[in-house]
Amino acid sequence: MTYAVIYASATGNTKLLAEEIRKRMGEVECVCFGTVEEAGTAIEADIIFAGFWTDKGNCSDELGRFLAGLHDRKVFLFGTAGFGGAQSYFDQILERVKGHLAADNEVVGTYMCQGKMPQSVRKRYEGMLEQNPGDERIKGMIENFDRAVQHPDETDLKALGEAVRQVL
Numbered sequence: 001m002t003y004a005v006i007y008a009s010a011t012g013n014t015k016l017l018a019e020e021i022r023k024r025m026g027e028v029e030c031v032c033f034g035t036v037e038e039a040g041t042a043i044e045a046d047i048i049f050a051g052f053w054t055d056k057g058n059c060s061d062e063l064g065r066f067l068a069g070l071h072d073r074k075v076f077l078f079g080t081a082g083f084g085g086a087q088s089y090f091d092q093i094l095e096r097v098k099g100h101l102a103a104d105n106e107v108v109g110t111y112m113c114q115g116k117m118p119q120s121v122r123k124r125y126e127g128m129l130e131q132n133p134g135d136e137r138i139k140g141m142i143e144n145f146d147r148a149v150q151h152p153d154e155t156d157l158k159a160l161g162e163a164v165r166q167v168l
């Protein structure tokens, strides 16, 4: 069974997941591994692992366009998001991302985990907290930022590997 891994990763988190998938799947059957620009013959693979970073609750436009171009494929969606902690949050994002796929594709698996954000984001939150001292919502955002710093971690990569294994 041939496969391709195509991903969009602005800061490297999703790329880590992509690399883990390639490691798990092995090099031999890999038709293509790379970004959307490098996708080339990827759409011919038996199974396409498509990875995204969460951009305003959805995948980025480039990955959305890639997904929209797929037909009659088995697709495994994986992604990272700055906010974590609840599978229901990931599920909402995944539903939106699935919306880019034509109905003739089959989503064979999904996986999402949290991914760290740039330090500038924390600085912005700190500024907001200075303007609104004690604001619980902003404090929660800072706490989330600090939790995200470690992700994707080894546990995330293991869980991804398990999700991939179930598809095979």
Ligand SMILES: Cc1cc2nc3c(=O)[nH]c(=O)nc-3n(C[C@H](O)[C@H](O)[C@H](O)COP(=O)(O)O)c2cc1C
Residues within 6 Å of the ligand: 008, 009, 010, 011, 012, 013, 014, 015, 052, 053, 054, 055, 056, 057, 058, 080, 081, 082, 083, 084, 114, 115, 116, 117, 118
């Ligand atoms: C412009 C922008 C928009 C983002 N929107 C969201 C969002 O709606 N929800 C979320 O949980 N994370 C959001 N994030 C955080 C990223 O999705 C997260 O850090 C992700 O792991 C980045 O993956 P990458 O390193 O592969 O680019 C956003 C980040 C940026 C820069």
